[in-house]
Amino acid sequence: MSFSRGKSPCGCRITTHPPSANSGFFYLRRFVRLRLARAAALSFGLLSFSLSSSLAAAEILIEPRVGFHGVFQLGRPFPLQVELSNAGRPADGVLAIRVWKGGAAKGGPPYPLDYRREVYVAPQSRKNIQLTVDPDFVSRPLTITFSSPLGKVSREVDLRRHFSPAPIILLAGDGNAMPPVFLGSASPNRVVGIGLAELPSDGRGLLGVSHLILYDSSLRDLSRSQLRALDSWLTAGGRMVILGSLNYALYQEPAISRFLPVRVTGIKRISLVSPLGDSERPPVGEVWAQTSTLVRGKILAEAQGVPVLVETNRGKGRITYLSLDVGRPPLSRWDGLAKFVRTLLAPSFGDDPPPRTRWDDAVFSQLIMSPSFASSYVPAGALLLAIITYLGGIGLFAWLWQSQRVKPGRVAGALLSFVAVASAAGHLAFSRGGNIPDGVLLSSTVLENSVDGYAEAQSNVALFSTQTRQYILRLKSGWTEWLPVSASVRDNAGPAVMIEDGESSSRFQLPLREWDYRLFRMRFVDRLSLRAEFEQQGDTLVMKIDNRSAKDLSDCWLLVPGQRYALGDIARGANWTREFSLVPPADQMSGSSRVASVDFRDLPFKDKAHEVLFHSSMFPRDDAAGRWSSGAAVFFGWVKNPERWVSVEDDRLRTYDYALFRTIIPLGAAEDE
Amino acid sequence: MRDNPVLQESFDVFFGEGHGFAAYFYLLIILAPIEFISLYLPSLDAQVWSGSASLFKVCSVTALLLTVYLALRVANQEFAPWRFKSIKRWIREAGIPVAAVRRGQLVFLSLHCAFSVLLCAPFLVWAGAIARTPLPRVGVTFLLLLFYALCYGVWGLVTLALWERRAETRQVFIRCFFFSLVVFSALFYLPLNPVAFLLAYLSHQELAPLTLAGARMPAAAVHFTFHVLLGGAGWAAHRWALTRE
Numbered sequence: 021m022s023f024s025r026g027k028s029p030c031g032c033r034i035t036t037h038p039p040s041a042n043s044g045f046f047y048l049r050r051f052v053r054l055r056l057a058r059a060a061a062l063s064f065g066l067l068s069f070s071l072s073s074s075l076a077a078a079e080i081l082i083e084p085r086v087g088f089h090g091v092f093q094l095g096r097p098f099p100l101q102v103e104l105s106n107a108g109r110p111a112d113g114v115l116a117i118r119v120w121k122g123g124a125a126k127g128g129p130p131y132p133l134d135y136r137r138e139v140y141v142a143p144q145s146r147k148n149i150q151l152t153v154d155p156d157f158v159s160r161p162l163t164i165t166f167s168s169p170l171g172k173v174s175r176e177v178d179l180r181r182h183f184s185p186a187p188i189i190l191l192a193g194d195g196n197a198m199p200p201v202f203l204g205s206a207s208p209n210r211v212v213g214i215g216l217a218e219l220p221s222d223g224r225g226l227l228g229v230s231h232l233i234l235y236d237s238s239l240r241d242l243s244r245s246q247l248r249a250l251d252s253w254l255t256a257g258g259r260m261v262i263l264g265s266l267n268y269a270l271y272q273e274p275a276i277s278r279f280l281p282v283r284v285t286g287i288k289r290i291s292l293v294s295p296l297g298d299s300e301r302p303p304v305g306e307v308w309a310q311t312s313t314l315v316r317g318k319i320l321a322e323a324q325g326v327p328v329l330v331e332t333n334r335g336k337g338r339i340t341y342l343s344l345d346v347g348r349p350p351l352s353r354w355d356g357l358a359k360f361v362r363t364l365l366a367p368s369f370g371d372d373p374p375p376r377t378r379w380d381d382a383v384f385s386q387l388i389m390s391p392s393f394a395s396s397y398v399p400a401g402a403l404l405l406a407i408i409t410y411l412g413g414i415g416l417f418a419w420l421w422q423s424q425r426v427k428p429g430r431v432a433g434a435l436l437s438f439v440a441v442a443s444a445a446g447h448l449a450f451s452r453g454g455n456i457p458d459g460v461l462l463s464s465t466v467l468e469n470s471v472d473g474y475a476e477a478q479s480n481v482a483l484f485s486t487q488t489r490q491y492i493l494r495l496k497s498g499w500t501e502w503l504p505v506s507a508s509v510r511d512n513a514g515p516a517v518m519i520e521d522g523e524s525s526s527r528f529q530l531p532l533r534e535w536d537y538r539l540f541r542m543r544f545v546d547r548l549s550l551r552a553e554f555e556q557q558g559d560t561l562v563m564k565i566d567n568r569s570a571k572d573l574s575d576c577w578l579l580v581p582g583q584r585y586a587l588g589d590i591a592r593g594a595n596w597t598r599e600f601s602l603v604p605p606a607d608q609m610s611g612s613s614r615v616a617s618v619d620f621r622d623l624p625f626k627d628k629a630h631e632v633l634f635h636s637s638m639f640p641r642d643d644a645a646g647r648w649s650s651g652a653a654v655f656f657g658w659v660k661n662p663e664r665w666v667s668v669e670d671d672r673l674r675t676y677d678y679a680l681f682r683t684i685i686p687l688g689a690a691e692d693e
Numbered sequence: 694m695r696d697n698p699v700l701q702e703s704f705d706v707f708f709g710e711g712h713g714f715a716a717y718f719y720l721l722i723i724l725a726p727i728e729f730i731s732l733y734l735p736s737l738d739a740q741v742w743s744g745s746a747s748l749f750k751v752c753s754v755t756a757l758l759l760t761v762y763l764a765l766r767v768a769n770q771e772f773a774p775w776r777f778k779s780i781k782r783w784i785r786e787a788g789i790p791v792a793a794v795r796r797g798q799l800v801f802l803s804l805h806c807a808f809s810v811l812l813c814a815p816f817l818v819w820a821g822a823i824a825r826t827p828l829p830r831v832g833v834t835f836l837l838l839l840f841y842a843l844c845y846g847v848w849g850l851v852t853l854a855l856w857e858r859r860a861e862t863r864q865v866f867i868r869c870f871f872f873s874l875v876v877f878s879a880l881f882y883l884p885l886n887p888v889a890f891l892l893a894y895l896s897h898q899e900l901a902p903l904t905l906a907g908a909r910m911p912a913a914a915v916h917f918t919f920h921v922l923l924g925g926a927g928w929a930a931h932r933w934a935l936t937r938e
Contacts, residue, residue, distance in 0.1 A: 398732055398745045403819065407725045410815055414721065422711050439811055443818040450822035486745070486825055534825045535746030 079108035080141065082164050082175040086182045088190060088212045093228030094183040095125075097154040099220040102164055104149065106141040113168025115139045119155035121504070126156050134517040139166070152225040158183055184210050187230035189365065192216050193237040209365075221245035223252030224500055231365050232258065235347060236265035239275035247275065254279075255335025255474045255545040256500045261364055264310040264343040271310060281332035281341050282312035290324045292344070305350050310343040335474035335545050340364060374468045375684070378640040379480035379505055379541055386636050387462070387482075390628040396674065397460050397486070399450060406449075410442050458672035459485040459532070461493075464633045465662060467548060469683035475548035477679075480505075480637060481666050483530065484537030491673075492519075493528040496665045501543035502528065544665060552655050552683040559602045561653055561687075567594045573681060575630075576657030577623065580687070584619070590657055602687070629678065630658065638680055656682040698789060699797025702778060707805075712773035716763045716805075717812055720756075724816050727755045732823065749817070749824040750895050753834050754888050756813045757841060760806065761875055761887070764842040765867045767805050768798070768849025779857055780935065791935045798850050798931075806842035810835055830895060837894075841887045844920045845874065847927035854934035874923075884912035885919050 083103040092098030102115060117135040122128040141147045155162060158179035165174045186208035192215070209230060216237055220226060226249060239247070254260060260279060264271065271277075271284040290309045309326050317332025317339070330341045342364065344351055351357060387393055394400070417435045420426050426434075450456065465479040483491060495502060504516070517529040530538060549568035554561055561580060567573065567590055576587035582604025620639055625631040639654075662679030707713025731751040770777050783789045814835065821831040848870055852863045879886035884893075884900040890912075893900050900912035 394745075399823065400729070400732055403732060403823070404729055406819060407729060407816070411721060411725060414717075414812065418711075418714055421708070436811075439814055442815040446815055446819040447822045447828075450819050451825070456823065 080173050081105040084177050090182050091184055091212050093187050096228035097152045097224045098228050099225035100151050100153045102149045104141050104147045110143045111141045111168045116165045117153055118163040119153050120160040121156045123157040136519045152222045189231045190229050191233045193235045219246050221249050223249040226253035233261045235263040238270045240273050252498055254337035257336035260339045262341045263346055265345045268310045281317035281330045283315050284310050284312045286311045307351055308345045377466050377478050377637050383636045387632045393629050413438055457674040458487045460674045461668050462676045465679040466638050467681045469552055473549045474545050477544050477546050479542040481540040485532040488534045491530050494667050495526045499544045503541045505539035554685040561600045561602050564597045572660040573657030574660050579654045651687045653685045697797040699794050700801050703801040706776040720759050728752050728816050749820040749826040752820040760809045760838050760842045761845045764806050764846030765849040768802050768846045769853050769863050769867050795935050802846050810838050844924035851927050851930045884916045890916050
């Protein structure tokens with residue numbers, strides 16, 4: 021074996037020797053071995069640490085609870101409670117729920133929607149997280165994933181055995197004194213008994229619930245968010261039935277008083293024939309009834325001076341109060357009880373939803389094509405100026421060249437410089453500056469005539485992007501519906517994500533490609549103290565306006581068959597009554613028949629976007645047109661500076677909000693005769 | 694190369710006397726309004742934007758058609774034809790070698806194409822900025838414009854050399870050639886068409902590959918092979934036609 025001398029790359033001389041105990045090589049080898057051993061130990065340590073971390077992460081267990089005791093209405097949002105049990109290290113991660121939207125029911129391809137919330141789970145503890153999820157179909161499982169830097173745990177939930185096709189009726193109480201609620205086998209609704217603590221803290225979680233029955237229970241322990249959820253559910257169209265009980269003190273608590281249409285004062289025995297008012301059944305006899313005084317709403321039934329059945333509206337919803345204790349004899353043994361409860365839960369008439377606005381690619385394309393709107397996102401003026409300047413410059417160089425006032429070489433050089441500078445400056449101006457935003461967020465909202473200071477709103481939202489990027493839409497709390505209209509997922513586009521920030525607001529994260537757009541429909545019930553009331557008196561329509569809201573209305577119109585009246589602006593605080601003739605001018609009368617429909621043609625609008633939205637989206641000529649085409653009066657006005665329900669915190673995004681307040685009043689049949 | 698009399702003559706006629714300005718005037722005066730109007734005529738397909746989004750595509754295609762068409766016409770000496778000496782005179786009377794004539798014509802065609810693309814450059818760069826087209830794609834588009842203008846333009850020189858005394862025949866051939874290869878070729882096999890290829894490139898789309906006798910060839914390879922062969926055939930034909938003189 022031979023060893024040689026040589027030079028290291030750095031130039032210093034390295035001397036190698038045969039192995040001997042005293043040689044430098046021996047020490048070098050020991051040194052290398054030692055280093056290798058340390059490196060191996062370190063690697064092993066790191067591996068052990070990562071393994072132990074993974075194991076610790078695996079100690080997180082996911083326990084889901086779907087809907088209300090496992091029941092929810094398909095097609096409506098429902099609460100999903102996830103219990104995370106952590107038997108290991110503290111875990112700071114993200115809880116993600118993946119549901120599937122679209123599909124055959126929505127006439128489009130299925131696409132995933134993720135709900136996410138950041139969660140910290142302390143060691144050796146449990147944490148309950150409640151989210152509201154809204155899958156469109158249940159043939160694909162719902163996936164719950166908890167991911168943290170330590171690892172990832174997933175669980176799938178098959179929703180097929182949980183859903184109900186019809187809304188659910190919740191019977192909330194303490195459980196031991198629940199009155200029997202029989203709807204009969206023909207009823208598609210399922211009655212689910214729950215404890216009050218199980219009520220969701222998000223109002224949207226109750227949207228699949230048609231009725232909430234409260235009996236002999238205290239709302240004192242409900243959290244503020246649960247009470248807020250009940251409020252928003254009621255204003256969105258929920259129906260609450262409050263059944264009285266012997267424990268009348270429970271009904272005097274402030275938590276339940278906010279819902280009661282009466283102020284409960286005590287209890288009294290009254291003689292009752294039948295709360296149904298039918299004489300065929302034997303009399304019920306002496307029953308306990310809560311005594312009360314009316315606060316709001318109207319008394320539907322009264323016995324011996326005691327209000328028995330009282331009803332009041334809350335936004336689109338309704339609260340029914342029955343002062344009788346149906347859970348105790350003799351009413352609990354009364355054979356007409358089941359029928360009586362069914363009458364309380366029967367759907368009421370006159371709750372027709374407002375005519376839906378139209379919102380699709382065709383409407384959006386019309387809006388985009390309008391030059392006034394296009395000029396807001398394309399730099400037409402700047403481009404025209406640049407083109408004219410460039411052509412003028414080229415013309416000048418041609419003239420200089422031909423006139424030979426300047427040396428040809430200099431002209432050629434100047435021309436090259438001119439072209440280069442024009443290209444570079446134009447590129448900078450049009451790509452980074454100028455008038456082009458990264459995207460445009462547009463919302464077009466129709467506010468229906470308000471009831472009790474609440475107005476139901478349909479908002480159509482469009483987000484389009486000139487860049488490939490992620491957008492985060494912030495939805496103000498209180499929204500009840502958020503539906504993508506054109507939801508085809510493009511290539512390379514990631515899934516949309518709904519980020520829950522707790523109970524206050526939600527964020528919707530959406531990837532868009534360049535020159536791409538998405539349309540959404542949104543519903544909410546907004547506070548708006550603006551009333552437009554109409555009364556038909558023969559050939560005259562009396563209109564009362566009371567604008568106690570903080571919003572001004574502009575460009576207001578009243579349209580009746582054959583006539584239109586420009587009302588101008590209605591400022592906040594305005595309160596007036598005016599009379600309008602329903603008799604069209606003689607030149608519009610054809611024979612003896614009157615003009616039956618309201619004519620929206622040739623309505624003048626100052627803004628082209630208003631015109632497009634009005635004719636194509638808010639008052640389209642489709643099925644919804646029946647509401648105003650057969651003898652109706654239509655009042656509308658544009659809301660100035662409408663409240664923003666969807667926003668994007670981004671300076672590079674331009675936002676346009678349009679809102680229209682409208683009232684559609686069917687005119688009497690006598691008009692047609 | 695500056696001493697090449699054929700090139701010098703073309704320079705004098707085109708730029709010295711200003712007869713060639715018409716070609717560049719047409720180029721700019723057609724491209725400018727198309728750019729502005731297409732910006733202002735947005736329309737919406739199902740989930741696809743045109744208008745602002747397609748501004749660069751529209752402008753690129755317009756520039757492509759114009760540069761190719763004008764390259765063919767310039768090579769064919771359709772602008773101020775009475776000011777050019779015939780090839781026969783250059784070779785027989787002035788004693789200029791055939792190779793020098795060929796070089797002079799090819800160099801002038803190349804300079805014309807480059808100048809055309811240069812003049813279009815601001816319009817295309819602005820359109821690219823408005824439509825958010827990445828700069829590398831804009832750069833490749835410039836190269837493609839130059840490539841197509843040369844590949845097709847060389848056939849204008851072939852026509853000139855073949856039928857120098859029959860101006861009408863040349864004009865008819867040039868237009869038939871342009872429409873058949875630049876427009877109608879899309880009817881037979883889309884990837885052969887320069888417009889289709891440019892649009893596919895700018896839209897991030899892949900054209901259908903060519904399958905011949907079980908062998909699949911990528912559309913881009915077929916496209917460039919075809920155009921290199923076309924340009925090469927034009928170059929060879931031009932050389933052959935000049936040697937006939």
